[in-house]
Amino acid sequence: MEKEYKSKYYSHVVKIVLIFIVVGVLAVVGRNYLLPDTMGQYGHYRGSDLEDQRNVEVRSHTNESCFECHRPIRLIHKAGVHKTVSCEFCHGPYADHVKDGKYVAKLPVKKGMEIKELCLRCHNKIIRARPEESIKVVAMPQHLEEMKVQVDHNCNQCHMVHDPLLWIKAANEMMGMEMKGDKKN
Ligand code: HEC
Ligand code: HEC
Ligand code: HEC
Ligand code: HEC
Numbered sequence: 001m002e003k004e005y006k007s008k009y010y011s012h013v014v015k016i017v018l019i020f021i022v023v024g025v026l027a028v029v030g031r032n033y034l035l036p037d038t039m040g041q042y043g044h045y046r047g048s049d050l051e052d053q054r055n056v057e058v059r060s061h062t063n064e065s066c067f068e069c070h071r072p073i074r075l076i077h078k079a080g081v082h083k084t085v086s087c088e089f090c091h092g093p094y095a096d097h098v099k100d101g102k103y104v105a106k107l108p109v110k111k112g113m114e115i116k117e118l119c120l121r122c123h124n125k126i127i128r129a130r131p132e133e134s135i136k137v138v139a140m141p142q143h144l145e146e147m148k149v150q151v152d153h154n155c156n157q158c159h160m161v162h163d164p165l166l167w168i169k170a171a172n173e174m175m176g177m178e179m180k181g182d183k184k185n
Contacts, residue, residue, distance in 0.1 A: 059095040063087050073162055081161025119155045
């Protein structure tokens with residue numbers, strides 16, 4: 001007698017196929033239900049996101065936007081070695097200060113030893129990743145020892161914050177001394 005290999009018990013296969021079909025249908029229905037309405041309107045992203053991005057508040061502006069109201073600082077800052085440094089790095093964002101072209105609130109102004117901390121965030125020799133050709137760095141307290149002053153001197157006693165070489169150049173000119181390096185700027 002020939003042996004019967006084919007099983008009559010196939011309900012487990014039917015169950016698996018059914019599960020696949022149910023999962024597939026749920027996936028299609030769920031996707032349509034969960035995706036935002038404007039998905040795919042222009043491409044593989046939410047079309048209404050363009051509008052959302054347009055409405056994001058612009059918090060930071062250029063230095064030029066500050067100069068509109070701060071004329072005296074404009075003359076100093078634009079002529080000095082800090083001309084490429086953003087006002088906002090040291091004072092915070094425009095949007096905290098000006099709304100619809102009007103002064104609305106104070107910006108922070110660093111005082112005392114906070115100023116030293118601020119300067120050293122860019123000029124500290126410890127920051128090894130910073131090539132000296134791009135930003136000059138100093139080591140503390142050696143910089144002050146070289147200047148032969150007490151090591152509790154603050155940076156802005158010699159460097160004007162908005163043009164750090166202004167007073168030093170003037171003093172050197174008075175003494176008939178050369179600036180070290182090429183400081184024609
Ligand atoms: C490197 C950091 C730095 C940058 C860049 C900078 N400031 Fe200042 N600013 C200071 C510090 C520090 C003081 C406080 C000065 C002091 O006490 O010697 C100050 C003072 C001021 C003051 C006077 C505030 C007061 O109450 O006396 C104004 C106004 C000002 N800055 C505006 C600007 C504008 C506008 C720019 C951009 C053109 C700018 N600053 C760029 C650090 C900076
Ligand atoms: C619409 C005019 C206007 C603009 C634009 C403006 N300021 Fe001012 N700012 C003022 C006025 C007014 C004061 C307060 C009066 C004063 O001390 O001169 C002031 C004061 C300041 C002060 C001193 C602290 C304070 O808030 O009173 C700083 C620092 C300052 N501004 C920085 C900036 C920076 C940085 C920008 C650009 C990001 C800027 N300002 C743009 C009008 C303006
Ligand atoms: C956001 C970074 C930044 C901060 C904060 C900053 N500076 Fe500068 N500073 C620069 C850049 C950029 C230059 C121009 C490149 C250069 O000469 O090193 C510069 C130039 C200088 C120079 C001239 C260097 C030279 O001999 O050419 C001095 C001095 C100086 N800064 C002092 C200060 C002092 C003091 C403070 C704190 C009030 C300060 N800086 C805060 C970025 C910064
Ligand atoms: C006693 C005055 C004095 C004090 C305080 C002082 N400096 Fe200087 N700094 C100078 C002089 C002078 C130079 C040399 C300028 C030149 O001839 O190139 C200089 C140069 C620099 C340079 C340029 C270095 C280079 O390689 O060209 C930087 C950056 C600097 N100072 C940052 C600072 C910082 C940051 C502080 C505060 C932690 C500070 N200085 C405190 C007087 C001072």
